[in-house]
Amino acid sequence: MKSRRLLPFLPALTLLAMLGPVIAGLYGTVMPAFGHLPAAGLTGPSLDPFREILAWQGLPRAMWLSISVGFISTLLAFTIVALVVAGWSGTRVFRVLEGALSPLLSVPHAAAAFGLAFLIAPSGWIARIISPTLTGWDRPLDLLIVQDPWGVSMMAGLVIKEIPFLLLITLAALGQIDTRRSHAISQALGYGRLTGWLKTVFPLVYMQIRLPVYVVLAYAMSVVDVAVILGPNTPPTLSVQIVKLMSDPDLTMRLQAAAAALVQLALVVFALVVWRVGEIGVAWFGMRWVARGKRGKFDPIVGKFALFAGATSAIAIALGLAVLCVWSFAGFWGFPDALPEQLTLRNWMRHSSGINQALCETAMIAVVVTLVALLLTIGCLEVEHRHGLRVSTRGMWLLYLPLLVPQTAFLPGLQTLLLNIGADVGRLPVMFAHLVFVLPYVFLSLSDPFRAWDKRNSTVAAALGASPDRVLWRVRLPMLLRPILTAGAVGIAVSVGQYLPTLLIGGGRVETLTTEAVALASGGDRRAIGVFGLMQTAAALVPFAIALFVPAIVWRNRRGLKNG
């Protein structure tokens, strides 16, 4: 009975949990950006913070980095995914690639970035394996690969992480539209596999994945942990600079940080507008391209190149994790040895207590936040079901909003606000901050299977005398066990990977595997980084394994749920 009273409020509560912190955070950013920070004895309005941030010599480069890294990495990842799906979907090769990329989706960004750095650095694994036999190098080349000023390695790190995400999003979209027939028809008309797909299916798919693509763009422009690990330092990206300003002992630097945060927000809005205009441009050229009727004679080459790029990204992440693993067990490992002189458990033993603490903290936050997110999501979807509502396009925008607003734009403001009300200490505020990012992903992950559930089941159950609550608990949720666990695994992976919300809102007191791993980046202890990076990855991956195996065990005698 309690749930019936609570249920109608869940959608409002969900919106509040998701958007409240974003809006409050933006408010907390705008005020100091215009010189208003009563806590520091400053009252606005004033344009000085903007004047000061504009006077920073690094600003043009930092802004340019944000834009170039965002656009290039998103465009690359998106193009590769589109071409791979266009050229290979439905083939056996494609299923292999899909199978390889899916688990990589949940590898945290920080771990993937560390792995890539340990691979491609002049003293990285690749150079070690081919030296000195192939290269003659007995010392690493003095080459600026990792943390290069153009952000190339940072783009690479983002591309390999975004490819699995975009691929799975695209596949989900493909499942919702009838693509096979139009594709078959275009091939029957003599179009190449790839060209035919791009001309007939792609426009429909893109409509479905537009918002996730925007999320990738906004994320790449403002990411902090990947930028700290792979990005340049002279100057750093704008978002890293914001975090640096936030931690300056001089409180007035927070005004500059707030102003820079608004610059970052404006950059992202600008980039999204440019991308939208680009979409229109591409659509216009696309129509002319379709009308010209070229059948696609370069399809095989383009398709192979895309497949190579997609496979490379999967291999890069996997090899990166492998080299993290080797470092975590490494004794002395000089260049150019391909493997350490000796393997040892000492690194793991040295860090065991630190890992235990960080793992407990990480797990507690992730599990609580994910349970709350699941509760709210199931509540919303159940309200939608019982009252026959549908989520509109505008509703989808609300869902994506917390993912589109750059973290560096609202988290600093949120921290200042929390500080003012004295609620800035400890785990609970961090959990609320995580919920902002976990909720949309849990919702997006669960809503399709939840809505796809055959509603006649609920009619039958009701006709058998089961109340709506009984239908939910005894029929719907058990039948949806696998998607619910999968959504839970997604939520945990998202929470485990959160760096900035944990760092800023936790005020340094809340130490998760991710904050510990990124903090180690500055110390350069590759063995410690290996240990923490692997643990971070495991914390994100194990829940997916559980989501896979628990239903298989619980429903081992229920063939009807094999694919459910």
Place this chain on the structure above:
Amino acid sequence: MDNGLELRDVRITKDGAPLLEVSRAVSSGEVLTIMGPSGVGKSTLLAFVTGTLSSSFEVTGGVFLNGEDITDAPPHQRRVGILFQDDLLFPHLSVGQNLAFGLQAGGSAASRRDRVVAALSEVGLEGYADRDPATLSGGQKARVALMRMLLSEPCALLLDEPFSRLDAALRAQVRDLVFARARARSLPVLMVTHDKEDASAAGGEIVTLTPI
């Protein structure tokens, strides 16, 4: 009418456009068959009777069961059973658990188990209680679905194209079983179908809906 199911001056419209109009009654033990081409609103009418009609439809008129107005009653309190063309056995429950799900609450565990066992033997499925429903044949599933519905002690029975998934030999067999059980319990039956054979086998009044 005090005995049976009555659709009194039912008129369903969607977005202002009229969809169907019907006003009929079925007495206990009788079958009313509704026929008509697809899209005419046959399933919509059943959804109205079960109380699961989407709010995008507007309805005037009412449903009466044994003289009681159930138009605004929540679906689970109407005591109207329904069978679809799919068996819709809950895949996470065993055959026996599916049947027990339909049982009204109350009674000792032993008596509930006895009723499940009795229901299974009534349709020739002794010893099937622990089976996974997915391992049953089409005809067996249909029989379990029927008994699950009957165990919930409904006061009326709705059939939504109930036999169209079954092959010809099985079809007559299951159909006879359903009608026989309904008659034995004196249930008013409302069936929608586009199959003439089903309609004539039902033996009751046939209403053909036409697009308005």
Place this chain on the structure above:
Amino acid sequence: MKYLGILAALCVPIASYAEPNPADWDAVREGATGQTVYWNAWGGSTTTNDFLAWVGKRVAEDYGVTLEHVKLTDTADAVTRVLSEKQAGEDDDGAIDMIWINGSNFAAMKDADLLFGPYAEQLPNWAIVDSAGKSVQTDFTVPIEGYESPWAMAQVVFVHDTADMPERVGSMEALLEWAQANPGRFSYPQPPDFLGTTFLKQVLVDILPDPLVLAAPATDENYEEVTAPLWAYLEELTPNLWREGKAYPATGTAMFPLIADGELDLSISFSPGAASTAIANFELPDTVRTFVLDQGTIGNASFVAIPYNSGSKEGAMVVANFLMSPEAQARAQDPAILGYGTVLDMAAISAEERAMFDGLDLGIATLTPAELGTVLAEPHPSWAVRLADDWASRYGVAQ
């Protein structure tokens, strides 16, 4: 009126809440029992993290104090936090109970009245600190006046891999010549990293004919002129740095893997024993040695300070006192653990305690106290601040 009464009742306990008296050690120990001390300290090095964890274990055993190490990437973060708490009116139980601090961060906090004290000279173990011989009364020329207590001595040493660079260099001029002859083999952490800024000061102290000018605060008038030789030096050095100065290691320890891989032959460290410790942890090859310059190198002490709004001041004082105990000091000096210099006066401790120090094997790469030579004083912190800012605008943004 009713509310006023409640308000007054609420205020009384706060108003009568007394600051602990450091001189009354028994009361301090009693108050400390059961307290949790959040020690904000740089967390980038696993060896220091391990040492802090050991301290936590020991103070829990002896005093019932729970020590939590809050790992920072930059000590300035902690200063910010205390400052913001003061602005927000959080005066009684702030998030931070103790900070590993020195130099400009100490000067900033002392200036802004953010520190509890004076307490340091009332701690029982202050009696055995070598307060005359070690620079524990001033921190970067700023008088300490009991607002922070020392726990380790640090001195600049240069770390070189003798497999690639057999000979030491005796001056910064010689270092420049060596770098020009061996481009790409030397680097220093990126200022405002503590060690990076120290490198700039070390250059300045070594190449200035009269470094005494650095003891007084930098002024707008003399800054340009005094530092001009430094920038001229860096103009020549930078193209010969690792990655041609387009990127810098983030911290001192981040240079260890670069030496291990043979990317660097030479780097700088602020801890004379760190190289030996890193060899023991496989982070450096065993061909690494350390050296100091002919004229000596900059040295200073590491301190802990207690924020004015700590809710566990007694617990923090107990930890600060434990850090100055012979047991903790000998452990910190053990190169297998930490390799930090001690702040204690060897003459003031007992023979058994001295034996703990004498028994230490300092490690193959660690210089003896005699070899470490002259310790040069830190310049006034105003120089470091200006140098770091100036460096950032010259080299911290790519041209």
